[in-house]
Amino acid sequence: MRGMSRSLAQFLFAPQSVAIVGQSDDAAKTAGRPLKYLRQAGFGGRVFPINPRRQEVLGERAYASLSALPEVPEHVYIVAPTEAAVEAVAECGMLGVKVATVLADGFAEAGPAGEAREARLRDICARTGLRIIGPSSLGIVDLRSKAMLTANAAFDEPNLPVGRILAASHSGSMIGALLSRGKARGIGFAGLVSVGNEVDLSLGEICEATLDDPGIDGYMLFLETLRHADALRRFAHAAAAANKPVLAYKLGRSQAARELSVSHTGALAGEDDVADAFLADCGIVRVDTLDGLIEGLPLLRRVPRRAPGGRKPTVGVVTTTAGGATMVVDPLASRGVAIVPPAPETLARIRSATGIDVAPARLIDLTTTGARYKAMKAALDILNDAPEFDLILAVVGSSARFLPERAVKPIIDSAQAEKPIAAYLVPDAPAALAALSAAGVPNFRTPEACADAVAAALRRRAPRPTPPIKKRAASENAGRVLDELEAHAMLDRVGIARAPALAIDVGVTSAPTLPFPYPVAVKVLAADIPHKTEAGGVELNVQDSDALMAAIARIAGNVGSRLKRVLVQPMVTALGEVLVGYRVDRDVGPLVMLAAGGVLAEIYRDRSLRLAPVDLATAQEMIGEVRGLAALSGYRNRPAGDLGALARTIVALSQLATAQEPVAEAEINPLMVRPQGEGVIAVDAVVRLF
């Protein structure tokens, strides 16, 4: 398997021979580019242009077909139009080509005819062992082997920046953007790949194939949606084991963007926060800015992964310009990062070592007086020793532009210490940035990208060992919904406290004695009526047995004759309500969710999501992430809720992921949170089986 991976990587990135199907004689056309780029870069392997209508393209001999070649090329880039591309893929399969990369579109996104074409590609792979990148792939490039199998216009240049990063992108245009924007920053690449529609090789598989490559030490991913999550997870775990960081930018934070994504790729855009939870669980760091993606990898190499339940990492900020530094602090703090002031003894040491009367504030402002080597170096040395900081952010003002030896060199000289350091330079200061990059010091061009990358790096967790999850065929909307008594039994089995309940036949002529006191709630008991309130099937605060009989009659009248039973429960009072949910996502598997209760929480989308199962420390993290739960943790002297019991309930529900229960979806809403020591109680639960 590993042996195969290695050779797959060679076929992909360093083929000994390539063919270009559909190579044009006009280098200005998209289909004219690959041969031009291969020659421009000086690819050392054998190259076979294929064009049935010409003897020669761009001054080289053109072949009529793949079958006409003197050998079977390892990697074929097919830049021909859709129908011809499918035929070329078939020929590749027949001949024993290892990898075909397909530029054309017109597949899954193009209706039934496109889907049939895509099915044919899959079938060819299955029958022949051919591997396919694409379709809709703008190509794959290795800047070391000079295999320029791309039609992306941004690769039309001689000095391509060679480095140690592999970039993989759902968007073909973005490989050109990453290449050119990286070059402008002195950031180079080992290779770049536009994975297209991933009909065969997925982004995760392609990246995984390169993990043994000693020339690659980090990954930059541009994701449009979450597809082939299993392969991505496998790659992410292996990358973590190999200590190669993975940084990702993913489209779709907004609803509007998700709609675009759907219409473009033909893939169902996953819910963005499912993707967020998935990437975090895999140890893939997600940034929100393009520059954060391009500039963030050096920081990941230095910031250790965060253990669940550990101390929240802290940042110390030292600067020569308070205004400039605050531009980074502002978005950092908005992302929830703790920027802490120096301890009194740290401040005293800095004052004494620098001779600057630094003000006692959250920001260590050396002022322009600190734009001297000795002052900045002394301050950084002290911060490196100070236990209150996990990461140091150095922000340098105007001196960085023309006097880097004063304010930037001390950062370089301090960066050998174990503690991670990041630098933001306030002016345009290309020489200073280049010096920082050359020394491996993470540095950023915009305050927003700096804050984005620092916050993302501090969030990174170690990928969680995948627990033994019960694999079940996810049959959306197809499974049986339990009635509430059955749902209660499920809660009892997983150990979640619930309100007592009694089922009563609708036809009773007198109210039974209840095993709990009035007032009570009366609800429809029927699995086929999920929206009980809307159906007129719920009565609350029923005060006595007469009222109970009347309530049953009203509910029966509202719902109609199909209703056989109602469920009676005591009214549960509590400090607040939350929603705890579990579901098995088609892409990423079991998930557990905690959300604040009520309509406002729904409007604010105030929730925390994790891949299930979770442990207690993770459940506590989730509670910390739901902002509305501040109201239950002693906010403004309000009584605190039993958040310990809430955490245990989240853990218990999440265990469905590894249990025998064939639960596809379970939602406890509301889960009543009572005062500390009094626990939590499920009042209503909807459960759907596979």
Added chain:
Amino acid sequence: MRGMSRSLAQFLFAPQSVAIVGQSDDAAKTAGRPLKYLRQAGFGGRVFPINPRRQEVLGERAYASLSALPEVPEHVYIVAPTEAAVEAVAECGMLGVKVATVLADGFAEAGPAGEAREARLRDICARTGLRIIGPSSLGIVDLRSKAMLTANAAFDEPNLPVGRILAASHSGSMIGALLSRGKARGIGFAGLVSVGNEVDLSLGEICEATLDDPGIDGYMLFLETLRHADALRRFAHAAAAANKPVLAYKLGRSQAARELSVSHTGALAGEDDVADAFLADCGIVRVDTLDGLIEGLPLLRRVPRRAPGGRKPTVGVVTTTAGGATMVVDPLASRGVAIVPPAPETLARIRSATGIDVAPARLIDLTTTGARYKAMKAALDILNDAPEFDLILAVVGSSARFLPERAVKPIIDSAQAEKPIAAYLVPDAPAALAALSAAGVPNFRTPEACADAVAAALRRRAPRPTPPIKKRAASENAGRVLDELEAHAMLDRVGIARAPALAIDVGVTSAPTLPFPYPVAVKVLAADIPHKTEAGGVELNVQDSDALMAAIARIAGNVGSRLKRVLVQPMVTALGEVLVGYRVDRDVGPLVMLAAGGVLAEIYRDRSLRLAPVDLATAQEMIGEVRGLAALSGYRNRPAGDLGALARTIVALSQLATAQEPVAEAEINPLMVRPQGEGVIAVDAVVRLF
């Protein structure tokens, strides 16, 4: 006055003679820079270096003091240390110098001694007519007159980028950042000023003094806090009248940043959302990213100001790369901007004109096939004519890097149309960006800055004519708090519906007949007990006269003998609760606020703020901005609240700004929102007078 302004501008930016007090002989030192920069730039006026300890500095004759000069210079830059700087200011005043710019710190931020120094500066200005920039000013620069009165290290270069923008900054470092970052983008400046602590000349006054300058057609402001709001407002209104756009970046979105700001500047950082409301009211456009500030002005010149109550502006997006375009759409949509799909007839025209089978989606994706001049130009022409779009965003992929004539030139050729257009280029494409800039087409380097600037430009309102606001000395915490009966009378006078109420003496021996039905609420009636609930002074849902007597007794017992009366009100049921508040802010004047009710809304900081008074259209805008109010406007088929009555109540409370009522602060909480047609009712109000 205008005549004075003009000459002030000349003293500031184009003095005929300058002196540098404290000029060092060492050009590497901060105090050595001004003379070096003046000579390097070729300043044409007379320059007098002053250094009492040397005969010569940097090869020029040094004078011993200002008094020793052969003439009185118009503008003196004082780079001497604190105490010497104060003496030099005194000398300037005595001699009749027009403007002194002061570098030293050690004033208001440095405790009582510093405050005394600052008072002395103010006194000198008042007595002599001297105007001061600073202290803590890194200087003032005019790139046309070459008056380089700065010690900022970023100005140490020959080819300073001359343009038509004036940059004004609270942070001294930032003038270097704006200059150098602008230069890297081909953006030039007429002048830049670091306003320092604004002990005399404020940022607003300095900018206003330049409004007649035909060489300045836009303003870039970097604000640390909101100071001298009146001057800023006056400038903003005059700038709008002169059709010169003002773009601002302000620190302090996060609490952490506000704390930094306090500790650094010695100024009380205004609440950030007060600043936000103020800037918007003045027609100053606030961006959230540094690049948005640097790159945003050209867009402001083209986007018309938004009228309150008008249609929400819409954006159409055309691209050659869906992935690249979505990077902009994502943050745009997160900022609430409406990205709309083309109408069917628009889509049909585009398909027919380009020959591209554009998919019917929100994004007009020409795909790489659209990277041809004719296709992009045809699409843009059609979008320019299509009434469904107010602004066009063009996103170009890899072709922008080496083939600008294909994909960027059509944008330039379409930009002559009336409809504003903005361009984001996905790869690093300096030549294409420069071509766009040269043609005056707004263009952006990062998707985040593009979204930031587009959203900000579409939000811009015309500055509101300042209504005749009653000026009153704001005496924080000093004014009298009304008791609730008095507060009710105030609500009655301004025309806000409230719950009926009856005051009852605590000593009554039998319950009086109420003018409204039970159940009722009973509350402490005493202005000196503001936190009624915490004092055990509120009983709700009191069912009858016996319960009323018992409730009064309990409240009297909790509060003690100082309590004389309670207030009884009917329990008011409603669909929801909101908070409507009014207060006179020390910096910006009267404000009106609408917030969702309850503890969750407080946690989520879900509120909308405006300068008072507001009209009905603005009140409706405010309702649209409070996310939680979605629950009262038909969310998921819930009954809709009477939002019309809510809007009228906001307007009524905001009228306190122009009324005789000497109200410093008024808070209605809760204001109960009843179903449509049934109005809103104030249940509790706290009012504080001046």
